[in-house]
Every structure is written in C-alpha cells, then in structure tokens.
Amino acid sequence: MAGGGAAAETAQGAESRVFAALASPIRREVLRLLREQGPQPVAELAAHFDMARPSFSEQLRVLRESGLVAETKAGRQRIYRLRAEPLLEVQEWLHPYERFWREKLTALAGLLDEMPDEPAAPGAAPGTVAAPVPPDPSVPSAQPATPDGNEYVP
Structure with a gap:
C-alpha cells in the first residue's frame, strides 16, 4: 500500500473516531461543559452525570482517543480540557451537505x-387570486352560541 493510502486510512480512522465520540449525548454534554466552563477535573465533570465513575471514565476515554479532549495531571487530579481542532474536520466534511441544503431552501424560497x-x-388562470366568496344564506352562521343555545348577536 502506498504512503498516501495509509495517510488517508489514518485520517478516515480519526474522522470515524470523532463521529463515534459525537454520537453519545453524554459525550456531547461533556464537550459543552468544557466549552462553556473551561478545563475541569474529572470529579467536577462527573458530578454533572448520574452514572458510575468507571462508566464516566469510559466516556472520557472515548473523547480522549478521538482527540476532542486532552488530559493533564495536576497533582493527584486529572484535568480535562476541550480540543476543538477535530471538529474542524467534521465541519469540512459537513460543508458540502450544508451547501446542498442551502441551495435547495433558496430554490424553495424562490418558488x-x-x-x-x-x-x-x-378553473382560474395560474397566478390569479381567488375572489372573496360571499356568505351562503342557507348555511347557519358560524357565530358562537350562548349557553342557552341561542345564536350570539353582538
């Protein structure tokens, strides 16, 4: 296999890991918390979720392996911070679809x-507007009735 093929495979693997990481609502919430509140220790992040610590650690592992978060040690604590660079690759991948839908919606707006x-x-010619229809005297009024069943007269 040529070197370019291996690089493309590696890029596709990284892209797949990012999409897989984003598939979980828990992991997306972790990313949101890190984006809005900045770097945080594992314990602070875990406090936002009703799950066992090993399960939460697994969520962080997936985010780490996708490159979406980075972990640093500060004494006995592990601090997590957002790494948004992999999201640029996702945005580049989605861009043609965004353009596709923008063109479709623009065409619909024109129509x-x-x-x-x-x-x-x-039976009217296209582009003409319907004339107002006069009320039919044989059809009872659509006015609301009073509690005793009589027609409401303003």
Missing part, C-alpha cells in the same frame, strides 16, 4: 415568492 398569497379560484 414560494412566485406563488400568489391567496389560492386561485377553481
């Missing part, structure tokens, strides 16, 4: 702008 505000009368 909606061309449509009349009122529906056309049956």
Whole structure:
C-alpha cells in the first residue's frame, strides 16, 4: 500500500473516531461543559452525570482517543480540557451537505415568492387570486352560541 493510502486510512480512522465520540449525548454534554466552563477535573465533570465513575471514565476515554479532549495531571487530579481542532474536520466534511441544503431552501424560497398569497379560484388562470366568496344564506352562521343555545348577536 502506498504512503498516501495509509495517510488517508489514518485520517478516515480519526474522522470515524470523532463521529463515534459525537454520537453519545453524554459525550456531547461533556464537550459543552468544557466549552462553556473551561478545563475541569474529572470529579467536577462527573458530578454533572448520574452514572458510575468507571462508566464516566469510559466516556472520557472515548473523547480522549478521538482527540476532542486532552488530559493533564495536576497533582493527584486529572484535568480535562476541550480540543476543538477535530471538529474542524467534521465541519469540512459537513460543508458540502450544508451547501446542498442551502441551495435547495433558496430554490424553495424562490418558488414560494412566485406563488400568489391567496389560492386561485377553481378553473382560474395560474397566478390569479381567488375572489372573496360571499356568505351562503342557507348555511347557519358560524357565530358562537350562548349557553342557552341561542345564536350570539353582538
């Protein structure tokens, strides 16, 4: 296998690890906490979640291996901080899809702008507006009734 192929495989593996890490709502919440509150010790992060410490440590391991967080030791504490660089790769991957949907929504907006505000009368030429329909005297009024069943008259 050529060197370029191995590099592409490595990049795809890293990208896959980032997507896998982002798949968990718990891990996304950890990233949000680190983004909003800055670096934190494991105990502070874990306090936000109702889960056993080994389970939470597993969540942090996945984030570490994806490159989304970094761990440093400060005495006996392990401090975690956000590493947002891998998210740039995700953003680059998503960009063509964002552009696709933006173009589709722009085209839809153009079609909606061309449509009349009122529906056309049956059999009317396209782009014409329906004339207001006068009330039918044979149809009972849509006015609300009073508690005794009589029609409400303002």
